[in-house]
Amino acid sequence: MLTGKTAIVTGGSRGIGRSIALELAKNGANVVVNYAGSEEKAQAVVEEIEQLGVKAFKFQADVADEAQVKEMVKLTVDSFGSVDILVNNAGITRDNLLMRMKESEFDQVINTNLKGVFICTKAVTRQMMKQRSGRIINVASIVGVSGNPGQANYVAAKAGVIGLTKTTAKELATRNILVNAIAPGFISTDMTDQLTDEQKNGMLSLIPLAKLGEPEDVAKVVRFLASDDANYITGQTIHIDGGMVM
Amino acid sequence: MADVFDRVKEIIIDKLDVEESKVTMEASFKDDLEADSLDVVELVMELEDEFDMEIADEEAEKINTVGDAVNYINNLQG
Numbered sequence: 001m002l003t004g005k006t007a008i009v010t011g012g013s014r015g016i017g018r019s020i021a022l023e024l025a026k027n028g029a030n031v032v033v034n035y036a037g038s039e040e041k042a043q044a045v046v047e048e049i050e051q052l053g054v055k056a057f058k059f060q061a062d063v064a065d066e067a068q069v070k071e072m073v074k075l076t077v078d079s080f081g082s083v084d085i086l087v088n089n090a091g092i093t094r095d096n097l098l099m100r101m102k103e104s105e106f107d108q109v110i111n112t113n114l115k116g117v118f119i120c121t122k123a124v125t126r127q128m129m130k131q132r133s134g135r136i137i138n139v140a141s142i143v144g145v146s147g148n149p150g151q152a153n154y155v156a157a158k159a160g161v162i163g164l165t166k167t168t169a170k171e172l173a174t175r176n177i178l179v180n181a182i183a184p185g186f187i188s189t190d191m192t193d194q195l196t197d198e199q200k201n202g203m204l205s206l207i208p209l210a211k212l213g214e215p216e217d218v219a220k221v222v223r224f225l226a227s228d229d230a231n232y233i234t235g236q237t238i239h240i241d242g243g244m245v246m
Numbered sequence: 247m248a249d250v251f252d253r254v255k256e257i258i259i260d261k262l263d264v265e266e267s268k269v270t271m272e273a274s275f276k277d278d279l280e281a282d283s284l285d286v287v288e289l290v291m292e293l294e295d296e297f298d299m300e301i302a303d304e305e306a307e308k309i310n311t312v313g314d315a316v317n318y319i320n321n322l323q324g
Contacts, residue, residue, distance in 0.1 A: 129288055171284065 001227050003028030006080040008072070010034040010063050010120055011090030013042035015189035016139065019215035020087050023223045025049040025056065030080045033058045034072060034090065055080065063090045063116030066123070073123045082131060085226045086124045088117040088161075089139040091154075093191060098152045106153040113157035114164070121168055125177070134177040135226045138165050139218075142185040142241045158183075162237050169235030178234040180225050185241025187213040209242035250297075250323070251316050257292050258312065261285065271313035279312075293319065 007024045011017040012033035021031050022045070031049050035042035035058060042058040049056035059075065061068035076083050091113045094105035117138055128134030143151055144158025162181050169179040186192060186203045192212070195203075204210060218240050224230055225238070239245055255269045262279050275281040281289065290306045297319055301309075309315050 126291055129291070174284065 001027040002085070002223070005029045005084040005226070006032070006076060006082050007085035007087065007226065008032040008034060008076055008083060008120075008124070009087045009089055010116070011036070012087075013038040013045055013058070015191060016184065016187060016215045016218050017087070017089040018045050019219040020089060020222045021045055021056075022048060022052075023216070023219035024085065024087075024226065025052045025054050027223055027227070028054060029085065029226075030055040032056070032072065032076050032080075034061055034063070036060070036062060036090065062112075063088075063120055064111045066119050069119050069123045073127065077127055083124045083127045084131070084133065085135045085137070086120060087137045087139065087222060087226075088120050090116055091139065091157075091191075093151070093154050093194075095150045095154070096152075097150055101152055106156075109153035110157050110160075113154065114160040117161050117164055121164075121179075125172065128177045129172070129175045132176050134172075134175075135230075136165075136168065136177065136179040137222050137225050138162075138179070138181040139222075140165070140181040140183045140237060142183045142239060142245050145183055145237070145239070146245045165237065166235045173234055178225075178230070180230075180233060180235065181237040182218065182221055182225070183237050183239045183241065183245075184218045185213060185239070185244045187215060187218060187240075189215060203244075207242040207244045211242065213240060213242060250319050251312075253296060254293065254312060254316050254319070257296060258289065261289055261292060269312055271311070271316065273312045274310055275312070276310070289315075297323075 007029045009017050009021040012021040013035040021033050025031050033042050033045050046056045046058050059072045061072045094109050096105055121136055138161050140161040141158040143155050144162055148155055165179050165181040221238055221240050258269050259266055262281055264279050273279055275286050290301055294301055
């Protein structure tokens with residue numbers, strides 16, 4: 001399905017990013033596993049991918065650092081010959097009530113979660129324009145659509161990602177570069193494990209399917225958007241949230 | 247001089263799919279050669295590859311005509 005394609009997955013060492021990296025690899029793509037700090041986990045993902053019979057390497061880069069990202073893209077093209085799929089997944093949280101949120105907490109989250117998407121998108125666009133093909137899939141969040149108390153920074157960044165997705169989709173459509181966002185809801189990962197029981201129960205009561213999503217539920221949608229089956233979809237935000245926000 | 251112009255012209259003909267006779271030093275990419283802004287960005291990328299150089303964004307924004315591009319490259323190589 002993705003045989004011979006090359007994918008970069010930012011924040012690919014853990015959680016949803018790890019599942020996405022593995023899912024793309026299962027379908028034949030070579031994968032670059034970008035990570036910020038979890039080197040051992042990134043290495044484990046690379047080894048798991050290599051067992052699937054495709055190529056992979058890990059690359060440490062801060063997604064908001066243009067020089068590091070450019071280097072990652074260059075090494076990707078030098079190693080695998082193309083960049084066909086970019087999954088902008090890297091993200092952090094610094095939750096706090098608006099009244100308590102420090103400016104630094106706001107800036108950090110915007111920097112990684114929003115500016116990082118801009119930097120990585122810009123870095124692969126040159127190659128994808130030359131190829132006259134490419135898929136960019138941005139991992140937003142359902143809270144970027146609905147809002148969420150305690151996450152002003154994260155929600156602002158994710159809503160920004162949805163807007164960035166639409167603009168990028170319009171700018172690059174004539175070059176056959178398709179750009180979509182996904183908006184996961186409550187998915188079982190390290191990030192949601194940090195929530196309190198009260199927060200979890202509150203969210204579960206809002207989910208029609210009445211259960212958490214699994215990282216694989218998200219990864220399969222990304223695989224679809226990266227494939228030829230999604231040739232006529234661009235600029236969209238696909239909710240993967242058990243029906244939480246309709 | 248002619249050499250740079252010819253190489254630039256070839257890229258323009260290929261990328262913008264225009265008649266050779268339209269590609270003069272005075273021709274404006276947007277007005278005469280019907281390039282949109284993304285086409286111009288792409289042309290600059292092609293020129294960077296062809297002439298093995300980097301054109302800074304501020305400089306690239308000043309390139310409006312075929313002559314602008316040719317002169318820029320000639321100055322760099324001069």
